[in-house]
Amino acid sequence: MPKKVITFGEVMMRLSPPGYEKFAQANSLDLVYGGGEANVAISCAYLGMKAAHVTRFPDNALGKAATQFLRKHWLSTEHVIYGDNMIGKYFLEKGAVHRSSEVIYEREGSSFSLIKPKMIDWENVLKDADWFHWTGITPAISEGAAKTCLDAVKTAKKMGIKVSGDINSRDNMWKYGKTMQEVIPELVQNCDIVITSTRGIREMFGLGESGDKFGVGAKQLMDTFPKIQKVVGKTRKSLSASHQQIQGKMWNGEEYIKTKMLNITHVIDRVGTGDAFASGLIYGLLHYDDDLQALNFASAACALKHTVPGDVNMVSLENVISLMKGDTSGAIRR
16 A cells, blocks of 8 residues: 655745746746645655645636646645635746856745635544655745644644654745744654754754754754654755755764765756655655665655756656666666
């Protein structure tokens, strides 16, 4: 029986100039849908798991189109709700070589930002789930989104469901009177798996060191929140916008482990690579007994996402396993 993952968060409309054009050059914009948590769910579905995403869309044609996008990519949408009339958007100008990508958000007042806890029956949503995943973006959007996310995390924990949080966030997103230092800790204390960075641990909790000492901060985070079983992150070396290197790392309470560095020599699309890492980690921890194998799976999934246009990692289980085994040839399969 396939394992089932539930995710919760906003799904936005992504609008990008064709190819690597700048906004000033574009006469049209390519449209796809994406959001961190939904990206994780879709990636899990492509790996052969059952997956459902919980969100709130506007009650109009755009909300229905976004729902159809989720269904197209194997997600259950039975717990999607509708209301109000605006979908969140972001505009992406893709970088290349030494030119960075640029993102502009339009999400204030979106249907998802107006969500309230009473709108979701989490016990019903989670009744047959093996895993629940959230990110630090969701509680930053609005107070209603933060409270709804906390309800989900507490319910999942009460039901014995594994909870993972990709907690990295940005100060400039928190505009409703709360800070991430006030909100994130209560969510984290109910997590089994935390995905973060040295900087995230330091900024949110005041833990760790100012240098690149992920293992130190991760151990202190687990000591502070003893329900956490693993703290996971990745090292990214950016040689250019088109050439990246990725390495997974984990403190599991007993040892600090790292994967080999994966070399990504031609980046097609960097957006969603962190979500691909999270989905790979979820799959790996549900299907492997060895933490290093699970981490290798996550790193391989992350690396492969750099080759896929759009927000979502649509690679197969076979693709990831092949890269895990060292096949970097990209040879045609017949």
